[in-house]
Amino acid sequence: xxxxxxxxxxxxxxxxxxxxxxxxxxxxxxxxxxxxxxxxxxxxxxxxxxxxxxxxxxxxxxxxxxxxxxxxxxxxxxxxxxxxxxxxxxxxxxxxxxxxxxxxxxxxxxxxxxxxxxxxxxxxxxxxxxxxxxxxxxxxxxxxxxxxxxxxxxxxxxxxxxxxxxx
Amino acid sequence: xxxxxxxxxxxxxxxxxxxxxxxxxxxxxxxxxxxxxxxxxxxxxxxxxxxxxxxxxxxxxxxxxxxxxxxxxxxxxxxxxxxxxxxxxxxxxxxxxxxxxxxxxxxxxxxxxxxxxxxxxxxxxxxxxxxxxxxxxxxxxxxxxxxxxxxxxxxxxxxxxxxxxxxxxxxxxxxxxxxxxxxxxxxxxxxxxxxxxxxxxxxxxxxxxxxxxxxxxxxxxxxxxxxxxxxxxxxxxxxxxxxxxxxxxxxxxxxxxxxxxxxxxxxxxxxxxxxxxxxxxxxxxxxxxxxxxxxxxxxxxxxxxxxxxxxxxxxxxxxxxxxxxxxxxxxxxxxxxxxxxxxxxxxxxxxxxxxxxxxxxxxxxxxxxxxxxxxxxxxxxxxxxxxxxxxxxxxxxxxxxxxxxxxxxxxxxxxxxxxxxxxxxxxxxxxxxxxxxxxxxxxxxxxxxx
Numbered sequence: 001x002x003x004x005x006x007x008x009x010x011x012x013x014x015x016x017x018x019x020x021x022x023x024x025x026x027x028x029x030x031x032x033x034x035x036x037x038x039x040x041x042x043x044x045x046x047x048x049x050x051x052x053x054x055x056x057x058x059x060x061x062x063x064x065x066x067x068x069x070x071x072x073x074x075x076x077x078x079x080x081x082x083x084x085x086x087x088x089x090x091x092x093x094x095x096x097x098x099x100x101x102x103x104x105x106x107x108x109x110x111x112x113x114x115x116x117x118x119x120x121x122x123x124x125x126x127x128x129x130x131x132x133x134x135x136x137x138x139x140x141x142x143x144x145x146x147x148x149x150x151x152x153x154x155x156x157x158x159x160x161x162x163x164x165x166x167x
Numbered sequence: 168x169x170x171x172x173x174x175x176x177x178x179x180x181x182x183x184x185x186x187x188x189x190x191x192x193x194x195x196x197x198x199x200x201x202x203x204x205x206x207x208x209x210x211x212x213x214x215x216x217x218x219x220x221x222x223x224x225x226x227x228x229x230x231x232x233x234x235x236x237x238x239x240x241x242x243x244x245x246x247x248x249x250x251x252x253x254x255x256x257x258x259x260x261x262x263x264x265x266x267x268x269x270x271x272x273x274x275x276x277x278x279x280x281x282x283x284x285x286x287x288x289x290x291x292x293x294x295x296x297x298x299x300x301x302x303x304x305x306x307x308x309x310x311x312x313x314x315x316x317x318x319x320x321x322x323x324x325x326x327x328x329x330x331x332x333x334x335x336x337x338x339x340x341x342x343x344x345x346x347x348x349x350x351x352x353x354x355x356x357x358x359x360x361x362x363x364x365x366x367x368x369x370x371x372x373x374x375x376x377x378x379x380x381x382x383x384x385x386x387x388x389x390x391x392x393x394x395x396x397x398x399x400x401x402x403x404x405x406x407x408x409x410x411x412x413x414x415x416x417x418x419x420x421x422x423x424x425x426x427x428x429x430x431x432x433x434x435x436x437x438x439x440x441x442x443x444x445x446x447x448x449x450x451x452x453x454x455x456x457x458x459x460x461x462x463x464x465x466x467x468x469x470x471x472x473x474x475x476x477x478x479x480x481x482x483x484x485x486x487x488x489x490x491x492x493x494x495x496x497x498x499x500x501x502x503x504x505x506x507x508x509x510x511x512x513x514x515x516x517x518x519x520x521x522x523x524x525x526x527x528x529x530x531x532x533x534x535x536x537x538x539x540x541x542x543x544x545x546x547x548x549x550x551x552x553x554x555x556x557x558x559x560x561x562x563x564x565x566x567x568x569x570x571x572x573x574x575x576x577x578x579x580x581x582x583x584x585x586x587x588x589x590x591x592x593x594x595x596x597x598x599x600x601x602x603x604x605x606x607x608x609x610x611x612x613x614x615x616x617x
Contacts, residue, residue, distance in 0.1 A: 011171035018178035
């Protein structure tokens, strides 16, 4: 039994070291990538990923800047639902940006699109409920006509991204 | 023990994934820190794009790819093998438009374009293709051609002892063969960029004068394009330095952009009528004819994209992501070969749908273009017959019909010579072609009712 205990002890230490390295490495990555910022509501956090920088700059100049942050439109109401969505999107963003396998310009996924659609109604219900009252309005979409409201990348109100990125 | 082993394997896997994640984050952060590294010093005389490419390797890599020969439904170029000769060492050329549509030969009878006219290739070939075109063997071309077929900014300055315009005028009046050794490259970085700030700037005297004349016609006095244009305007103007209609004025073959009344087909024609310009006299009919060059800037200006503030570069050099930085794609090409970046940034429809939209416009324009071409052929045949039947060369009906031919041909060519098969301004292109058909038929009536 003595031998077995020694073996267990050896492997136990190995497992401990391995787990320690993984957790330590993970923690370092988390801090280095400003992981904690993703738990906040600060739009700057979304711009940590360089790919969102233009959306951030456009939002800063948009009509919604003073009333809505990224999370207001891109996460559903309710703490649990909000963080589930954040975790899911965070996971896929990390996966795609690490592998580099994603479409450019970015395309929103159907689930995220529906989150944003509902978010419009959170604030604008008094205006849109009359429109929504009509029958067969499943396909009625806010973003179809107001796609540029949150962060217009083109047109008269878009920021001059060219100077931000290149000469 | 088994649990411990499993823990190690899992922890190992987690570490690997975590490290991969960490590495990409580090890489992206580094890339974002320095958009470019100054490896060499550039100045206002640095012509060679390879030197600029040391500071801007991503843009330079794209730039070199303009050698691609890819067809789209109505444009682009096919790589046709050919046997090199001493006079023309090219082993690859693009397809002959004259063979694709022999009616062009009739339209250009008596002019060098009836001898050789091929589909345009990418920027990389601009100098080579102009050097060896069959047209060179039919007529003596002037040094003026270099304005757009070569990187001419530094050579102009040298020739004019530092004065761009003086050098420009000197080279214009040279025979082509004398000017050719003075230039080295096709279009390069220095033709559009300031070497110190990388800002866009205009280097072509023809455009500087043309846009000043155009602005004057619109009531803007003393317009200086390099001082007054916005950044977004510059993203079209640098292209419009060459992608325009033009003519060679007088004995000294001075390059002029005919924008004194505006950019529309009839405004350009009105200017030519006013100064009494003709490119050649039509061999079959004696009409004082015009050859339109490639009025991309003029037609685009009449379209919805121009109206919406979309620049040439937005579709032909769209932004693309390279790691954490964004650059504009210097592989200048048809947006149809890059629909995702060129169109989908604004138009959120599937690629197939967007392609179908463009090709529908082009199909319709092409049908109209063929109608206009047939109408012109009918008019040319009528004129030819009337002359063969002995109609006096100064007969008012003949002169009137010849003028209609000049108009019909100019309008047809305004769309034919333009590189988008109507897409740059669909309704304007259709309107121009309808006018062309009308002119051709009116010419026929004039000759028959004499």
